[in-house]
Amino acid sequence: MKTFDIQTVIRANVKAMKPYSSARDEYISDGSKMVFLDANENPYENGVNRYPDPLQRNLKVVLAEQKNLAENQILLGNGSDEVLDLLFRAFCEPKQDNIITLPPTYGMYTVLSNLNEIEERKVGLDANFQPDVDAILSATDKNSKMLFICSPNNPTGNLMAAQKVKQLLNNFNGLVVIDEAYIDFADQESWISELENYPNLVVTQTLSKAYGLAGIRLGLCFASADIISVLNKIKPPYNVNALTQQKALERIQNVNAVRDEVHSILEERTLLIQALETIPFVNEILPTEANFVLARVDDATKRYNALIAKGIVIRNRTTQPGCENCLRFTVGTPEENKKLIEMLQLISKS
Numbered sequence: 001m002k003t004f005d006i007q008t009v010i011r012a013n014v015k016a017m018k019p020y021s022s023a024r025d026e027y028i029s030d031g032s033k034m035v036f037l038d039a040n041e042n043p044y045e046n047g048v049n050r051y052p053d054p055l056q057r058n059l060k061v062v063l064a065e066q067k068n069l070a071e072n073q074i075l076l077g078n079g080s081d082e083v084l085d086l087l088f089r090a091f092c093e094p095k096q097d098n099i100i101t102l103p104p105t106y107g108m109y110t111v112l113s114n115l116n117e118i119e120e121r122k123v124g125l126d127a128n129f130q131p132d133v134d135a136i137l138s139a140t141d142k143n144s145k146m147l148f149i150c151s152p153n154n155p156t157g158n159l160m161a162a163q164k165v166k167q168l169l170n171n172f173n174g175l176v177v178i179d180e181a182y183i184d185f186a187d188q189e190s191w192i193s194e195l196e197n198y199p200n201l202v203v204t205q206t207l208s209k210a211y212g213l214a215g216i217r218l219g220l221c222f223a224s225a226d227i228i229s230v231l232n233k234i235k236p237p238y239n240v241n242a243l244t245q246q247k248a249l250e251r252i253q254n255v256n257a258v259r260d261e262v263h264s265i266l267e268e269r270t271l272l273i274q275a276l277e278t279i280p281f282v283n284e285i286l287p288t289e290a291n292f293v294l295a296r297v298d299d300a301t302k303r304y305n306a307l308i309a310k311g312i313v314i315r316n317r318t319t320q321p322g323c324e325n326c327l328r329f330t331v332g333t334p335e336e337n338k339k340l341i342e343m344l345q346l347i348s349k350s
């Protein structure tokens with residue numbers, strides 16, 4: 001097992017601070033009937049007049065069992081975007097530390113490093129959109145606190161090779177954050193099962209994609225209990241609202257519904273790829289393990305605008321490194337995909 005001391009990456013101010021102690025932290029219900037006059041809430045019941053559980057225990061009990069982890073290895077946030085922001089604020093000293101990203105990838109890592117005044121060192125993926133391990137390690141120094149690996153990657157759709165990820169976990173002396181927003185669509189298991197072997201591993205997931213709950217904003221973070229306790233210390237006390245906790249709990253317990261939807265999205269993805277292969281202006285379809293397909297076309301901006309005119313919005317990724325003339329298609333319902341394919345055939349005639 002790798003040796004790694006989390007104490008060496010926590011910011012000094014975070015180490016020194018005391019967390020805000022909320023009413024719900026100071027008195028933890030044992031289930032007995034109490035009169036709650038501690039939090040200045042309106043006492044009249046309407047379903048949400050009370051503050052939510054700051055540690056979302058009901059949700060974590062179920063998640064811990066499903067993911068085969070301890071509850072203290074889980075942090076929940078207002079989307080994975082909040083989880084990622086907490087990681088920056090816990091571990092990266094503004095104007096001093098740096099992070100490594102592997103473009104083309106998810107845009108939030110750049111936004112968060114700008115916001116937090118952390119230098120972003122970009123080490124481009126190779127021609128197969130895989131990490132260049134040597135280049136990544138030579139771009140790092142003692143102030144490199146986090147390495148972001150998105151797998152399956154957005155916008156390319158591919159998984160990062162396990163051997164390369166292991167080399168990085170073993171040799172990068174900061175946190176390796178694996179963003180698994182699309183893992184439920186992939187033909188590979190989550191890196192969660194490796195948490196016990198790599199104390200510097202952080203895995204993030206979300207209910208926004210496969211679980212169909214983008215609107216409630218729930219992001220998941222899995223790591224060692226030591227890492228999670230640092231994030232708990234700095235998070236806003238009530239960062240996951242009561243309605244989100246309730247809706248998420250219902251959904252994650254409905255394993256069959258989620259599995260069936262993922263299954264049909266994957267079937268539709270196959271059909272979409274087959275259709276794209278017949279479109280004359282599509283030059284390359286990138287292999288995907290996610291609920292979207294990246295395809296290289298003759299003129300991305302022209303085709304993007306033509307689809308908009310036909311009432312279909314996709315994502316033009318042509319400005320991303322290595323993605324010249326690439327369009328990203330999210331897999332929709334069978335009806336939506338049929339309409340997309342019809343319109344692709346139609347616009348290919350102009």
Ligand SMILES: *Cc1c(COP(=O)(O)O)cnc(C)c1O
Pocket residue numbers: 078079080081082106150154179181205206207208209214217218219
């Ligand atoms: C969509 C997406 C997320 C999800 O973010 P939320 O804030 O949880 O909705 C995270 N990472 C990647 C790479 C994504 O594409």
